[in-house]
Amino acid sequence: MPISYACAFSHAPGILAWSEAAPAAQRGNLHAGIEVLRRRLDDADLDALILFTSEHWTNFFLDHVSPFCVGRSESYEGPVEPWLKLAKTRVPGHPALARELLAECYANDVEPGFAHEMQFDHGTMIPLHFLVPDMRLPVVPIMVNTLAAPQPSARRCMTLGRIVGDYARRSGMRLGIVATGGMSHDPGEVNHGIIDQAFDRRFLEQMRDGRLDQLAGYSTDDLAAAGAGAIELLSWIALAGALQRYRGEVVAYEAVFPWATGMGLMSMTPEVV
Amino acid sequence: MSTYGLQKMIRDVNRDPQLRERYFCSPEALFQRYDMTADERRAVLERDFGALYRLGVHGLLLRPFSILHQVSEPDYLKAIRQEK
Numbered sequence: 001m002p003i004s005y006a007c008a009f010s011h012a013p014g015i016l017a018w019s020e021a022a023p024a025a026q027r028g029n030l031h032a033g034i035e036v037l038r039r040r041l042d043d044a045d046l047d048a049l050i051l052f053t054s055e056h057w058t059n060f061f062l063d064h065v066s067p068f069c070v071g072r073s074e075s076y077e078g079p080v081e082p083w084l085k086l087a088k089t090r091v092p093g094h095p096a097l098a099r100e101l102l103a104e105c106y107a108n109d110v111e112p113g114f115a116h117e118m119q120f121d122h123g124t125m126i127p128l129h130f131l132v133p134d135m136r137l138p139v140v141p142i143m144v145n146t147l148a149a150p151q152p153s154a155r156r157c158m159t160l161g162r163i164v165g166d167y168a169r170r171s172g173m174r175l176g177i178v179a180t181g182g183m184s185h186d187p188g189e190v191n192h193g194i195i196d197q198a199f200d201r202r203f204l205e206q207m208r209d210g211r212l213d214q215l216a217g218y219s220t221d222d223l224a225a226a227g228a229g230a231i232e233l234l235s236w237i238a239l240a241g242a243l244q245r246y247r248g249e250v251v252a253y254e255a256v257f258p259w260a261t262g263m264g265l266m267s268m269t270p271e272v273v
Numbered sequence: 274m275s276t277y278g279l280q281k282m283i284r285d286v287n288r289d290p291q292l293r294e295r296y297f298c299s300p301e302a303l304f305q306r307y308d309m310t311a312d313e314r315r316a317v318l319e320r321d322f323g324a325l326y327r328l329g330v331h332g333l334l335l336r337p338f339s340i341l342h343q344v345s346e347p348d349y350l351k352a353i354r355q356e357k
Contacts, residue, residue, distance in 0.1 A: 056333045061284055062277055147331065188332025190354050192346075228332060 003168045005044035005176030006243055006268040007037045008207065008236045009127040010183055014259025016085045016126065021258035033252025033265040034130045040267060041131050047173040048094045049132070049139045050101070050164060051124060052157075052235035052242075053180045054146040058121040066113030067152035068160060070105075071141040072098040078120025086129055091120065094138035097173070101140060104167040110160050112142065123232075127180045137176075144238065146181065146231040154218040157234045161241025168242065179239035181232025183262035184255075189228050195255040199226040200262040207236060207266055208248035215240050229261070236266075245271040276329040278308035279317070283330060283338045293341065323352040 014021060015030070058080050060069070073093040079086050098114070105112055120128075124141060142164070145151050152160075168175040183203065184196040206214045215237045223230045240246075252265040282303060286296045296303050304314055316324035322339050326332070332353075339349045350356075 057284055057287075057331070062280060147333065186332075188334075188336035190326075190350075192332075192336075192350055 001169060001172070001174075003165060003177060003243060003270040004046055004174040005041055006178070006239060006246065006270055007041070007131070008179040008239060008264065008266040008268070009037065009131070010261060010263045010265065011123050011126040011180050012185065012256065012259040012261035012263055013081070013084055013122045013126070014256065014261065015263070016122075016129070017081075017083055018258065022256045026254040026256050030252050030254055030256075030263055030265065036251045037265060037267055038131050041176060044176055045174060046137055046176045048097055048175055049137045050097075050168070050175060050177045051127070051139055051141045051180065052144060052161070052177065052238040053124045053141050054144050054232045054235060055123055056121050057147065059115065059118050060143070060145070060147075062148060065145055065148050067145050067156070068112035069118075069143040070098050070102050070112050070114045071118045071143070072102075072114050072116050073118055076118055076120050076124075076139070076141070079125040080119050080121050084122050084125070086125060089135055091128060091135050092138040094140050097138070098140045100171070101142075101164060101167060105160065105163050108163045110156075110163055112160070118143075123180060127178055131178065142238075144232075144234050146234060149220070151220050151231055152234065153220070154223075154234060154237045155216045157238040158212065158216045158241030161238035162244065164238070165242030165244060177239055177242050179235040181235045182230055183233065183264045184226035185229035185261040186227030187229050187260065191227055193257065193260045194227065195257065195260070195262045196226040196230075197255045197262060199230070200253065200255070200264060203233060203236075204250050204253060204264055204266070207240060208250055210240060210243070210246055210248060212240055212244070239268070243268055243270045247271070276313065279313040279325070279328065280330055280334055282307040282309070282317075283334050286341065287334065287337045321352075322349060323355055326353040
């Protein structure tokens, strides 16, 4: 069975915490795009959701860094940020699916870390809040280390995605995959506030057209040139690897300067591989 | 990473309300718990966010830490960009 649903979703906290700072036209376009993604998720009648996501020193620190970490918890609490203007809630997990995904990865020579306890920050809670407002769907987060060098390569993320996608297609479950992060932004760094729109548009085109070779060819430096936060696009690359063949659609893109982030939203219609 | 102790202290202050209170009472009292150089300690005591950035503190640790010190975004960016 093809993967039942897929989308990519930038997670700038401004969309909740200081939403009004953005021009109304940009907000309107983004929320119309979000509505398309949410409606398609509803129509997909999913059993569970896999998230390629990243975090902001919420769970992990330099005492132990792994390139990928699969969440095996029964549930996750989030958001951790009291300022996000989003009530703290509990998101159901899916430890059995997490176990299967880990087994599949290890059988294919990719060895993510795993965690039986994890909290979600805005990076995971923002897409979940907009896509599954009632938090009814069990999720398996796959955290990608986007913070501390060395980060996993784009090629490795695509390989991980491929393994996850292969499992999803023969799981017998109706699985959706969400990639979150990016696009161009440089949070807390010297180029904070700068958005490389040319980079974002090129990346969106490559994602839309499923140019896997080009996506796998990004180095960490290529991504970081669009800001430290653009490294989070490794999640999108993992998603492209999971889908392999798909029709991509950019449902919205806005360079939102008051949120200091290039906000990209994509819907992908998977095809049978 | 050579700034490990410094970044660890900043992350703990960002995350732990009790430790945060102790830090704001007396940063020196916290220093014994973390392996930090003299330059790192000085930058913390002087609230020199530009120096902390150049010492290698990650932006997603340093910006939240600066917010705890009521530093506005323009002032933070001036500090890390070495602007007057």
